[in-house]
Amino acid sequence: MLGLNKKDVTLLTFVAVLALFAPFILNPFPEGSAMAQFNAGYPDLMQRFAIFGIFAIGFNLLFGLTGYLSFGHAAFLGIGSYAVVWMYKLLDYNVLWGLPLAVVISGIFALGIGYVSLRRSGIYFSILTLAFAQMMFAISYSDLLGRFVGTTITNGETGLQVYTSDPQILLGANEPNTPHLFGLVMNNSFFLEVGAWQFTFNVGYYFSAIVMLVMFYLSVRIFRSPFGLMLRAIKSNNTRMSYTGLNPRPYTLAVFVISGMYAGLAGGLMAAMDPLAGAERMQWTASGEVVLMTILGGTGTLIGPVLGAGFIKYFENIFSKINDNVLHQWFSFMPDGLEDAMVFIVHPFIGKGWHLTLGILFMLVVIFLPGGLVEGGQRLAAWIRSKRGGAEENTKSSTEPAE
Amino acid sequence: MGILEIKDVGKRFGGLQALSDVNLSVKENSCHAIIGPNGAGKSTLLNCLVGKLIPDSGSVMFDGQSVLGRSPYEINQMGISRVFQTPEIFGDLTVMENMLIPIFAKRDGAFRMHAIESVLAEKQVIEQAEAMLEEMNMADKRHMHAAAMSRGDKRRLEIGMCLSQEPRLLLLDEPTAGMARADTNNTIDLLKEIKEERDITIAIIEHDMHVVFSLADRITVLAQGTPLVEDDPQNIRGNPKVREAYLGESA
Structure with a gap:
């Protein structure tokens, strides 16, 4: 089906089910309960799951397949956002004009950056991409390009946004004044109340999720193609690659551009959810984040980056929201002195300190599960199978290639 | 005219003249061995054939076309495949x-x-x-x-x-280096089979005399970057110059 083998169809179905039922899956706790703050089923966060999923899937095509670690992918994210907001300013709020443009422009930039950076490999490649991204960040932040042209292009540190004075030549009389797809407003949500639960179905989330599924499908096809095989060959042995009559350069450049386009699309979708584009999206921390997502989920696996993106975004949003008041509530059953002590101990790991928690989790995963969350899942599955089926099945599963 | 024609090739690394005046012709469908003591320039010569190094002087023609200045992948696409000293696989x-x-x-x-x-x-x-x-x-x-x-x-x-x-030309760089005796013999058998069953030219660089004498139709002895003798295997064995340069006095 769809040109995939059975295993991949199962995986695609799994991701599709996760994506389509996310409003239920992410909202397991009833409204108003103590656990409700661990619910992640609100539009803003769900959109980020899908968008950063796309970003990480694209990054994994480059890093997972060829082993080239780009440290400047956030630049394409920013370019995508700027492209979409510019289309809002010039044409109208329909996201359909901006998204293809975001993909094309980030692809062109990726071609240039990739052409130069891919002359080197290893750490030198990483440094070159980082340098390019930081340059792009600096240019956007100071609107250097705009100053040359005489008009604003990135609107500097304020960030690019739509003003009433903008041309918006396609804007119709009854058109909504926020991003939409042919009248389907991204911000709109539909609520479903079931008992104490409230589930939110957001247009923007479903739009992003469907784009994410298409991009996931595309990445499965690339993984299974002769092109994907060549990319894995580059990672495995570049010397043999050259002496087998293959030119590694165009292969790495092609996948760099593809992965840049994925990032551009993700950036475009960010602006499609919220019509703003700022330079901070291009900062190196954002480039680092996608590296973490990919490694945490499982480098070179199909589903790993999606899981990694979800994991990090979940922790970022949920842990950073917990504050001392919440902690006091949690530990209120303890005697006063002990309660304060517990709050004091946990305090550095929550709120603004969630990075500390993330760092510890990342270390644990890298040390104990080098294959990321996917390896964790595989070990768990093998363990359950061995509990149930005995040793025979276990040896069979261990010889299968990891995916 | 051989399928591979090496003419007046020289290569210098700083103060070291690694190759000088190398003239060599490999006949089509033969197995040509290049032997020589350590540092004789065997690997340098091989690297000049596959595009890893560019000689300072001379020419290397494969099937009437120059290979000089081409990248390894282009040379492979011309019909030259290389087997490495340590197996290079994915x-x-x-x-x-x-x-x-x-x-x-x-x-x-x-x-x-x-x-x-x-x-x-x-x-x-x-x-x-x-x-x-x-x-x-x-x-x-x-x-x-x-x-x-x-x-x-x-x-x-x-x-x-x-x-x-x-490929039309298979280059082997010490194909049995670091192998156990049994593996070496298997590899020799495999190469013999290939030689007999295919229209293929083989150029082999080797240390192991057992391998060389089991396979080669023609042998070039390289010493200090220049060919000393080129002859049939039986004549190489008895050649006193070769003994002196390569096998040592005791052999």
């Missing part, structure tokens, strides 16, 4: 995938953007790879990770990968 991939890559390279050239088609749909390529694995007696190992195999099997796979491209 260790992270399965044996089957290792075999598919050279066949794709032969069919599609140095680059082709076939990113949406499935590998599994390429029936013809898979059949060819299966056949080559069969010929190399490796069919049962096809799902194994290549890095997990023994040295001998890796060598066998590497030779199979080179052969699957149907």
